[in-house]
Amino acid sequence: MTFRIAQISDTHLSPDHPGFTANFHRLAAAVRESQPDLVLHTGDISLDGADKDSDLAFARAEHDAAFAGLDWRILPGNHDIGDTPAPGVRQPANAERLARWCAVFGSDRMVVDTVGWRILGLDALTMGADFPAAHEQFDAVAEAAAGCTLEVAVFLHKPLFHSHAAEDEPGYWYVPHDPRQRLIAALGRPPALVACGHVHQFRDHMAAGTRHIWAPATSFIVGDDWQEPIGTKMLGWVEHLLHPDGSFESHLRTVDALTLHDIGQMPHVYGAMAKRAG
Ligand SMILES: [Fe+2]
Numbered sequence: 169m170t171f172r173i174a175q176i177s178d179t180h181l182s183p184d185h186p187g188f189t190a191n192f193h194r195l196a197a198a199v200r201e202s203q204p205d206l207v208l209h210t211g212d213i214s215l216d217g218a219d220k221d222s223d224l225a226f227a228r229a230e231h232d233a234a235f236a237g238l239d240w241r242i243l244p245g246n247h248d249i250g251d252t253p254a255p256g257v258r259q260p261a262n263a264e265r266l267a268r269w270c271a272v273f274g275s276d277r278m279v280v281d282t283v284g285w286r287i288l289g290l291d292a293l294t295m296g297a298d299f300p301a302a303h304e305q306f307d308a309v310a311e312a313a314a315g316c317t318l319e320v321a322v323f324l325h326k327p328l329f330h331s332h333a334a335e336d337e338p339g340y341w342y343v344p345h346d347p348r349q350r351l352i353a354a355l356g357r358p359p360a361l362v363a364c365g366h367v368h369q370f371r372d373h374m375a376a377g378t379r380h381i382w383a384p385a386t387s388f389i390v391g392d393d394w395q396e397p398i399g400t401k402m403l404g405w406v407e408h409l410l411h412p413d414g415s416f417e418s419h420l421r422t423v424d425a426l427t428l429h430d431i432g433q434m435p436h437v438y439g440a441m442a443k444r445a446g
């Protein structure tokens with residue numbers, strides 16, 4: 169039996185911003201209609217869960233209601249649990265934020281096996297952090313990957329890189345070089361699929377034998393004045409069909425009547441964004 173995953177991402181829910189909630193309700197209805205085996209959210213479920221328990225609780229309640237009767241799981245995003253610790257990061261991922269996340273959602277990672285496949289859901293934000301649970305994740309990945317004869321699909325919030333695994337440019341959009349190398353070593357061999365969110369752009373590309381899918385956001389895009397266009401700036405979700413023979417399909421799904429919010433034009437949400445050079 170083919171295992172059908174509905175990947176949604178970047179809902180950025182808060183009781184203070186009903187426009188994002190309206191988009192979520194419309195997209196969730198389309199996902200429900202598809203009757204997936206698993207709804208997998210790749211993070212930024214909340215607008216500011218990194219600092220507000222109320223945003224985490226609101227996002228949890230909205231998803232429980234929207235996906236009642238379905239198996240839905242969530243991985244943390246930087247707006248939920250804080251960002252990869254680095255100089256100047258305002259909300260670093262740390263043990264306290266991880267504990268607050270786990271109090272609402274149970275865990276920041278998962279392993280799901282289905283016929284022919286092992287699905288690894290990872291916490292992209294604590295990967296660069298220095299506390300025991302952050303280090304333990306790499307041991308858990310190595311344990312899940314060692315001797316695994318199934319095809320492996322990895323889901324996490326941030327893309328691993330822009331173009332290739334060796335690149336080393338510090339920045340907001342990708343898993344940094346050192347934790348990326350540690351993750352690749354723990355995996356041992358290239359996964360068939362790496363699926364993420366975070367960039368709020370859809371992208372589908374191959375790199376070193378792995379297909380990388382960036383799911384579009386549910387909530388908003390970041391306009392070209394503020395963010396380099398790499399993939400396609402749009403809203404929607406992705407349907408992954410994992411076949412028992414180890415082959416798979418990933419299909420972009422669009423939803424009518426979503427409002428294409430541009431966060432660059434909404435300084436009341438996260439503050440004014442810096443315009444990009446050029
Ligand atoms: Fe996001």
Ligand SMILES: [Fe+2]
Pocket residue numbers: 211212245246247325366367
């Ligand atoms: Fe994000």
